[in-house]
Amino acid sequence: MKRKIIIVVLVLLCFVSIILGVYFIVHNNSSDKYTLESIRYEYLNSDRKVVAAVNDVDITNKELCLIQYSSHTNKPLEKAIEQKAIVQLAEADSFSLSESEENKEIEYITTQYEKLNLPDNEENNAFCDALIKEHLEMTTSVKYQYHIQKQIMRQSFSSDNKAINEKYEKYKSIYKEWEDGGKENSKLYKKIWSLREEIAQEYIQKRIEQLQIKKY
Numbered sequence: 001m002k003r004k005i006i007i008v009v010l011v012l013l014c015f016v017s018i019i020l021g022v023y024f025i026v027h028n029n030s031s032d033k034y035t036l037e038s039i040r041y042e043y044l045n046s047d048r049k050v051v052a053a054v055n056d057v058d059i060t061n062k063e064l065c066l067i068q069y070s071s072h073t074n075k076p077l078e079k080a081i082e083q084k085a086i087v088q089l090a091e092a093d094s095f096s097l098s099e100s101e102e103n104k105e106i107e108y109i110t111t112q113y114e115k116l117n118l119p120d121n122e123e124n125n126a127f128c129d130a131l132i133k134e135h136l137e138m139t140t141s142v143k144y145q146y147h148i149q150k151q152i153m154r155q156s157f158s159s160d161n162k163a164i165n166e167k168y169e170k171y172k173s174i175y176k177e178w179e180d181g182g183k184e185n186s187k188l189y190k191k192i193w194s195l196r197e198e199i200a201q202e203y204i205q206k207r208i209e210q211l212q213i214k215k216y
Contacts, residue, residue, distance in 0.1 A: 036112055039069040040127055052077060053214045054084040066134035077215070083141045085208045090144040097140055109135045148200040157199070161206050164199060171195045 043065040052059040064076040073079045090096065097105070109132050118124045151157040155172060159165055171192065178188040 036069060036116060039065055040116070040118075042068075043127055043130070044123065051216055052081050053212075053216075054081060055088060055212050057084060057088070059084060062130065063134065066131055067138070069131070070135050070138040081213060081215075082208070083137060085211050085213065086141040086144055086204060087137050088211065089204065089207050090140055090147075093144075095140075095144050095147055097136065097143065101139070101143070102136060105135055105139050106132055145200060145204060148203060149196055152196045152199055157203075159203055159206075161203070164203055164206065167195065167199050167202070171199060 043062055046061040046065050048060045048062055050058040050060055051064065059077075059080045064080055067073065067076045067080045067083065071079050071083070110128070113128045113131060148157070152168065152171065155175075157168060159168065174188055174191050174195065178185055178192060181188070183189070
């Protein structure tokens with residue numbers, strides 16, 4: 001009985017960690033007024049020079065400013081390329097945010113923007129629109145990665161990569177062992193969790209490598 005309680009607690013903690021992880025990526029606490037003001041200043045003073053492309057979809061200096069706000073990264077170019085690539089993978093798989101998810105994210109960014117109390121003009125409205133677009137792409141990227149993990153978890157995942165499929169078969173074997181044992185083995189559960197993340201990351205990375213990525 002005691003072991004079952006421990007397993008239940010571990011499972012709950014894992015799911016909570018996913019939810020909190022997504023939340024803090026999507027709604028980072030450091031997104032305060034000062035940060036957004038700084039990003040706006042950089043955005044308005046940046047040019048539209050193309051610095052990279054993913055399958056001929058350009059990434060400009062202005063976008064690099066925005067991704068620093070949405071993802072809080074000190075490597076905006078690498079993050080922008082990865083994000084643009086994952087969004088394209090999501091589109092190829094017909095994955096998108098639900099209407100309610102999209103509206104929630106738009107409301108969040110609009111609320112943050114309104115805190116700046118900026119004049120209603122074309123320049124500021126364009127910045128707000130660009131910020132919303134970037135934030136929706138970031139959210140799509142995050143949730144698509146979790147979508148792949150859920151496919152693995154539900155064992156509805158498929159890949160044409162031999163090495164990834166071998167890991168997936170190993171995952172299913174360990175999962176069955178854990179399930180047949182009454183789901184009480186915490187070590188097996190940790191292996192399942194770790195392997196699921198590893199498979200999802202490798203699967204996405206392999207597909208990204210097939211895209212045409214250019215840096216200028």
